[in-house]
Amino acid sequence: MIRGMDTYLETERLTLRRFTADDADLLIELDSDPAVMRYLTGGEATAPEIVREGHLPYIIAGYERWDGELGLFAAYERDGGAFIGWFCLRPETDGPREEAELGYRLRQSSWGRGYATEGSKALLHKGFTGLGVRLVWGETMTVNDGSRKVMEKLGMTLVGTLPTPPDMEQVEGSEHGGVRYELTKEQWAQR
Numbered sequence: 253m254i255r256g257m258d259t260y261l262e263t264e265r266l267t268l269r270r271f272t273a274d275d276a277d278l279l280i281e282l283d284s285d286p287a288v289m290r291y292l293t294g295g296e297a298t299a300p301e302i303v304r305e306g307h308l309p310y311i312i313a314g315y316e317r318w319d320g321e322l323g324l325f326a327a328y329e330r331d332g333g334a335f336i337g338w339f340c341l342r343p344e345t346d347g348p349r350e351e352a353e354l355g356y357r358l359r360q361s362s363w364g365r366g367y368a369t370e371g372s373k374a375l376l377h378k379g380f381t382g383l384g385v386r387l388v389w390g391e392t393m394t395v396n397d398g399s400r401k402v403m404e405k406l407g408m409t410l411v412g413t414l415p416t417p418p419d420m421e422q423v424e425g426s427e428h429g430g431v432r433y434e435l436t437k438e439q440w441a442q443r
């Protein structure tokens with residue numbers, strides 16, 4: 253276990269914790285792998301100053317906004333303590349707290365081991381049973397098979413298609429647009 257870690261959630265193999273202001277390098281490194289960024293930017297890394305001045309402050313402000321209950325969380329392997337990426341369960345900035353977006357971005361070295369499914373399942377359970385969440389949604393590119401497969405394994409339902417945002421037109425497969433999945437608390441309870 254990593255000492256002093258501000259644990260948010262534990263699963264069989266993973267620990268999720270809140271990010272701190274010292275974590276910029278973790279995010280910068282994660283977003284510097286073209287394979288990780290393939291369906292997000294077309295492979296381009298996120299500029300370090302965007303992480304330091306934009307993403308990380310927004311993540312930390314989210315813990316204030318949602319009382320540390322919802323947001324974006326760093327994930328580690330319990331066995332060995334390696335950082336594997338992040339998960340999020342968070343509302344829109346000024347949206348209703350009962351509706352939260354599920355997301356995940358994992359390091360390539362941790363793909364294919366069921367981690368995205370395991371972490372997401374635990375987040376759904378926590379959100380629906382302990383945090384007052386009533387609807388979870390997720391959006392991804394139509395061609396992002398891995399992300400879609402995770403949402404399908406979680407029992408989420410394809411509810412519609414989405415136009416590609418203008419800033420994602422350079423991404424491979426963008427001509428196919430995006431997809432939106434949803435899961436209500438009632439659907440989840442009947443899984």
Ligand SMILES: CC(C)(COP(=O)(O)OP(=O)(O)OC[C@H]1O[C@@H](n2cnc3c(N)ncnc32)[C@H](O)[C@@H]1OP(=O)(O)O)[C@@H](O)C(=O)NCCC(=O)NCCS
Nearest residue numbers: 288356357358363364365366367368369392397398399401
């Ligand atoms: C998408 C991502 C989170 C999947 O993580 P993961 O931990 O490898 O996923 P899991 O191991 O839980 O896999 C769940 C299922 O999806 C399948 N899968 C995973 N990646 C896949 C891929 N690239 N193509 C097809 N199927 C895939 C797995 O085989 C598994 O199915 P199975 O149980 O029938 O074998 C990971 O690849 C990632 O972080 N990618 C980069 C960031 C990204 O695209 N995030 C989503 C943006 S919307």
